Amino acid sequence: MLPSFVIGLREGVEAALIVGIIASFLRQEGRRDALRPMWLGVxxxxxxxxxxxxxxxxxxEELPQRQQEGLETVIGVAAIGIVTFMIVWMRRHARGLSGHLRDSARAALVSGSTSALVAMAFFAVIREGLETVVFLLAVFQGADDPGTAGLGALLGLACAVAIGFLIYSGGVRLNLSRFFRVTGFVLVLVAAGLVATTVHTAHEAGWLNAGQGQALDLTWLVVPGSWTSALLTGMLGWQPLPTYAELIGYVVFLVPAALYVLWPAGVKVPTRAPVASGPIILLLLLVLVVAGCGGGGKDAPSAAGAKTVELKLTDAGCSPSALKLDAGRTTFKVTNAGTGRVSELEILQGSRILGExxxxxxxxxxxxTLTLQPGDYALSCPGGxxxxxxxxxxxxQAVAASDDPELEAAVTGYKRYVHTQAVELVTQVRAFVAAVKAxxxxxxxxxxxxxxxxxxxIEPVAESFGTxxxxxxxxxxxxxxxQSWTxxxxxxxxxxxxxxTTGMAPIADKLLADVQTLEAKTRTLDYQPDxxxxxxxxxxxxVAKSKITGEEDRYxxxxxxxxxxxxxxxxxxFGLLAPALKAKDPTLEADIAARFDAVQKELATLGPGGRFPSYATVDDAERRQLAQLVAALAKPMAKLSDALGQ
Structure with a gap:
């Protein structure tokens, strides 16, 4: 609420000042007849x-998801440009604003033209109004609660109108320089967060792929529902898991802009100020990195006894494309080396995908991580x-199966769970198919x-069976x-x-046959803890990397x-593996369990009792919140296999 309140207040005060000064001047000059056309312009x-x-x-709202992200990026860039111009202009003109407006109004009266007064009021308000619209629209798109943000904007505008009335009636004198300096600093903080949000939407639109690695883990500090989250996310625009590009954009905008706004009045801003701010930018980046490391802990090393194999995704495909390894636990570290053609890597045994x-x-x-037995396995990088x-x-030599009774129990429980879900899948699909065919x-x-x-x-199990x-x-x-689409x-x-449902009967029959095939395969399937x-x-x-856009169930x-x-x-x-994990790393087990609860709580908020609304009604801020919670959960979950290693 605070960012939108400050925007509404500051922009509203700028417009109210202009209108109030003109109206006050007309009243003092005895030209109340000119007030009506002025208000028409407003x-x-x-x-x-x-x-x-x-x-x-x-x-x-009408654009497809990727085009929505593109439009939001354009709006964000426009809003950043507007706030930057607004801060610079007000610093230069705040002191002489009243005198300049009175001179312009006097000239309009001398010319006998009320249309000039209408134009003055019209262009003053429309300039501030358009700035407000673009800036607030950008803030609303990144707000956790657009309704609260809207209320903040209305309250800010209401306060601005009150200030304008007091100026008109002569009941208050405002120190414009101090007012615009304080609100300007707040707007710099808001705009810096908007820079990070705009970098994020540019990536979602497919316009920016550089610097997308995770820079910080602030999930220990930006906890959903906490006062720190309300302050840091709502006011400063911080996100729990910012990327390198978002972090750099935030700091590079914040430091020079804040220095400019807070520079002492009457002291000329040095031309080398941007250069001088370089060390401050580097220092702030260092502080943020240290803060980001404060609660994240160290990444888990490869599991005890596990080998590490590094692979790269290139335009050609897998690099290297031929590996010779010893049997045992192997961690495959996969990096996209800059290709847009290839985005996944798979290890297959026959037609079954063991890991990807x-x-x-x-x-x-x-x-x-996989435990590989002697033999030949296929390596696949689709699109190369x-x-x-x-x-x-x-x-x-062949590797003996795990002798950990808790891991054995987890594998047995998982096998039972997968088959139970596959049986339920057949039942549900049969009812769906019956309705389609009817x-x-x-x-x-x-x-x-x-x-x-x-x-x-159980989608990963289905994905392991080729087509x-x-x-x-x-x-x-x-x-x-x-290929045919089925x-x-x-x-x-x-x-x-x-x-x-015209023409869908054969498609429905095939769907039922395919899920029955899946159910049959799960009866005899064996699994590794990995x-x-x-x-x-x-x-x-x-969820976090693809489905969050809404492209899965797009119809x-x-x-x-x-x-x-x-x-x-x-x-x-995870619940099946939790007893074994708790014995080895109770801190990690508790962390993962708490993060699962946070994600489930967010989903329950979106759909109480499992009655979910159309995903088309879920705004960008809610989608981003959900994606960040899932990403925050995925980080400790990525350590699970290594933590369970023998």
């Missing part, structure tokens, strides 16, 4: 500003030009989300040339876009139901 400017704000908001890392855009890295596939040759569109729509829930809880996952769950843009989303498109940890992490990655907008299933599947798997 009213026209306000109406135009409100209309532009409404149009921008409607346009933002997905959604690694340029500059990002990730890892997974010359090294899309490779081979991993494992030699040496031509009952409304019934099919009501069954759609429920039919997907069991699948989303089975694409057959069941491919989105339209996932379908390769020459599965949930093919039917979803027909139900919501065409409001029809696969449980990898699968739990994979479910969180699904029905039932994404929140999918998210809950993904998180619940991950939490169930």
């Amino acid at each position: 009213a026209a400017a306000i109406a135009i500003c409100v209309a532009i704000g409404v149009l921008l908001e409607i346009l933002d 890392k997905e959604n690694l855009v340029a500059g990002l890295a990730g890892s997974f 030009t010359t090294a899309a596939t490779g081979i991993v040759t494992v030699g040496g 031509g009952d569109v409304e019934k099919a729509k009501s069954e759609f989300a429920a039919a997907r829930v069991p699948y989303e809880t 089975l996952d694409p057959d069941i769950d491919a989105r339209v843009n996932d379908v390769q040339k020459g 599965g949930f989303h093919r039917i979803e498109q027909a139900l919501w876009e065409k409001d029809s 696969e449980l940890a990898n699968g739990a992490n994979g479910l969180l990655d699904e 029905s907008h039932t994404d929140l139901s999918d998210f809950l299933a993904n998180v619940s599947g991950s939490q169930t798997t």
Whole structure:
């Protein structure tokens, strides 16, 4: 609320000052007849500003997700430019503002033209109004609670109107230099947070991929629901897990702008001030890095006895594309070396994917751990030009299975859980298919989300079976040339876009057959403890790195139901591993459990009792909050496999 209040107050005071000074001058000159046309100019400017704000908001809501992020980036850049200009202009003109306006009004009266007075009031208000619209729109898009932010803006504008009235009536004199310096500093803090938000939306729009590695872990400080979160996120624009690009943008804007605003009045700002601020910027970056390390702890090392293999994703594919390893636990560290063609790496045994890392855009890295037995395994980097596939040759002696009874119990429990969910999936899909084949569109729509829930809880298992996952769950843009589009989303498109089931009977039959195949495969499937940890992490990655955009259930907008299933599947798997983890690292176990609770609490807020609204109604701030909570959970979860290592 405070940022929007300050924006409304400052921008409103600027407009109120101009209008109040002109009105006061006219009253003193005995020209009350000229007040009416002046107020007409004010009213026209306000109406135009409100209309532009409404149009921008409607346009933002109607655009597809990526285009929304692009528009928000443009608005953010405009808002940053506006606040920078506003701060500089007011520092230079605040002292002489009253005299300048009185001279302009006197000249208009001498010319006998009331249209000049109308124009003065109109352009003064429309300039401040458009600045307010753009700046507030940018702030609302990043606010956790747009309603509260809107109330803050209204209160700020109301205070501004009161100040303007007091100036008009002669009841108050305002120290403009001091007022604009204080509010200017607050706006610098708000704008610095807006810079970080704009960098984030530029990445979401696909315009900026550099510097996307995690710079800090402030989750220990920016705790959702706490007063520190309200202050740091709401006021300063800090996020729990800022990237390098966001951090650099924040500091590089904040330091010179704050120095400019706080520079003593009457003392010329040196031309080399930006250069002189360099050491301060570096010092502030260092302080933030130290703060970011304060609660995050150290990354867990590779598990005891585990080998580490580093791989890179390139335009060619996997680098290297041929590996020779000894049997045993192996941690694969995968880094995207800057390619836009390849974003995932898989290790396969036959047609089954044992481990993978997905959604690694340029500059990002990730890892997974497997216990490999002697034999040949396939290496896959889909999308590569010359090294899309490779081979991993494992030699040496066979590795004995874990003799930890708690890990053995976890594996047994997971096998039972996966098969139970697969059986439930068949039951739910059968009901969904029956409605589709009966031509009952409304019934099919009501069954759609429920039919997907069991699948989303065990999705990593389905993904391990080659083409089975694409057959069941491919989105339209996932379908390769020459392949047929089948599965949930093919039917979803027909139900919501065409409001029809025409032609869907064969697709529905295939969907049922595919989930029955999945259920049959899970009956005899064996797992390693590492696969449980990898699968739990994979479910969180699904939400935080891809599904959060709303592209998964793009026709029905039932994404929140999918998210809950993904998180619940991950939490169930973690719960099976928790006894073994608690014996080895109780601090990590407690940290993960608390972060799961935070994510579940956020989902419960979005959909009380599991009754979720359309994801299209969930604003960007709520999406970002959810993504950050899941990302904050994924960080300690990434240590799970290593912490359980023998």
